[in-house]
Amino acid sequence: MKLYLASGNAHKVRELQALAVETSPGVVIESARAVGGMPVVVEDTGSFAGNARKKAQALHDLLPPDGWALADDSGICVDALDGAPGVDSAYFAGPQGDDGANLQKLVRVLRGIPADKRGAHYVCVLVLISPGGEEFLFRGECHGRLLDEPVGSGGFGYDPLFVPDGFDRTFGLLSEKIKQANSHRARAWQAVAEWLRQRGD
Numbered sequence: 001m002k003l004y005l006a007s008g009n010a011h012k013v014r015e016l017q018a019l020a021v022e023t024s025p026g027v028v029i030e031s032a033r034a035v036g037g038m039p040v041v042v043e044d045t046g047s048f049a050g051n052a053r054k055k056a057q058a059l060h061d062l063l064p065p066d067g068w069a070l071a072d073d074s075g076i077c078v079d080a081l082d083g084a085p086g087v088d089s090a091y092f093a094g095p096q097g098d099d100g101a102n103l104q105k106l107v108r109v110l111r112g113i114p115a116d117k118r119g120a121h122y123v124c125v126l127v128l129i130s131p132g133g134e135e136f137l138f139r140g141e142c143h144g145r146l147l148d149e150p151v152g153s154g155g156f157g158y159d160p161l162f163v164p165d166g167f168d169r170t171f172g173l174l175s176e177k178i179k180q181a182n183s184h185r186a187r188a189w190q191a192v193a194e195w196l197r198q199r200g201d
Contacts, residue, residue, distance in 0.1 A: 001196070002028045003128070006059035006071035008038045011156040015185055016072070022180065023193040029070065035062045048073040048087055048125040049137055056127045056135070066131055074124040074184060076158045078106070078146065080113050086123075089157070099157050103150060106158060110146060118146045120162065122184035126192055136195065140187030155179065 003020075005013055013031045020027045032038035039058045043051040056071035063069060075089030085092040085106070093101035110118065121143040128136040143165050150160035152172025160172030164182055171179055180186050 001026055001068065002030060002066070003068045003070040004030045004032060004035060004059055004063055006032055006038055006041075006055040006069055008032065012072055012185070015180075015183075016070075016189060018176070019180060019186055019189040019193075023190065024196055027196065032059055032062075035059070035064075035067075043073070043087070043090075046087060048075065048123055048139075049127070051087060052125045052127040052137075053135065056129045060129045060133070063131070068131065069127075069129040071127045071129075072124060072185065072188075073127075074122065076106075076120055076122050076162065078110070079119040080110060080117050103158055103161060106146070106161065107149060111148075115145070120144060120146050122158075122162070124184040124188040126185075126188045128192065138188045138191040138195070140184045140189070140191065142182060142184040142187065 005016060007013065013029070017029045020029050039062070041055050041058045043054065045051050045054060052071045052073035055073065056069040059071065060069040073087070075086050077083040077086050089102065090097050093105040121141050124140045126138045128138075144163050146161050147163060147170065150172060151170050152160045154173060154176070155171040160170050163170050167174060167178075171183070
């Protein structure tokens with residue numbers, strides 16, 4: 001079974017490929033580059049599910065007859081910011097989508113917020129569209145807290161600031177193996193993998 005990921009983010013492609021190898025040996029995840037690249041999609045629905053669905057639909061139109069479209073929309077929801085940046089996580093610091101600038105902006109806006117008010121959670125919604133156009137939605141969350149300053153260079157996005165529940169180090173320091181078992185994207189993919197097992201794929 002071949003899934004084409006509706007993303008130009010190389011980190012997401014690698015992460016999902018690794019998850020598929022671990023849990024779903026019969027599944028191959030291809031980048032949108034394999035079919036000419038990801039079309040431009042304006043992520044304006046206001047929800048993770050809506051944005052993921054929009055991206056999956058855009059890629060689905062380009063796929064071979066047996067191709068499945070897989071789209072991810074994800075972000076970090078900060079308690080002290082009433083859930084922001086949320087669906088705007090990739091563009092928190094502006095339309096250029098700069099991970100480093102986004103991270104530094106979050107550090108700045110949270111400056112002075114005490115440790116007990118720095119709760120946050122990552123959300124990932126995965127949408128699968130079958131060759132026949134059926135849609136399936138899966139969601140994963142990872143709860144934790146945010147440090148005052150980034151620590152570690154692993155992961156991407158807000159990972160160097162985020163300490164998941166049950167750990168004392170950020171995703172920027174934790175190993176890929178630990179992240180693959182605990183991240184929001186890993187949990188969403190686990191739901192996909194279970195669904196695929198039930199289907200017999």
